[in-house]
Amino acid sequence: MPTYTTSMTQRSQVTVPIAVRRILGLNPRDRVTFEVQGDVVTIRPAAPSLLSLAGSILPFPGHDHRLIDQYIDEANEEHAKEIIAEMAR
Numbered sequence: 001m002p003t004y005t006t007s008m009t010q011r012s013q014v015t016v017p018i019a020v021r022r023i024l025g026l027n028p029r030d031r032v033t034f035e036v037q038g039d040v041v042t043i044r045p046a047a048p049s050l051l052s053l054a055g056s057i058l059p060f061p062g063h064d065h066r067l068i069d070q071y072i073d074e075a076n077e078e079h080a081k082e083i084i085a086e087m088a089r
Contacts, residue, residue, distance in 0.1 A: 016043070049078060 004017040016026065024045055026032065031046035 049075070
């Protein structure tokens with residue numbers, strides 16, 4: 001298994017090496033997930049949320065736009081739950 005080393009900046013940021021970005025299929029501004037088990041950290045592409053997909057598909061002509069508002073409300077609620085879960089950690 002290859003090992004890649006990088007440095008942490010003053011602001012605690014790291015650059016993901018290009019080889020790792022290619023393996024994971026990551027592009028600039030992609031979201032990632034860190035899973036921590038003891039002293040081992042796994043990084044992987046984050047699963048898309050309903051909120052991140054909002055607006056990516058145009059509605060069918062004649063589609064009831066009130067349903068879109070309902071989807072957006074559900075996405076906002078999902079996002080709020082994610083933030084609350086992060087704050088609880």
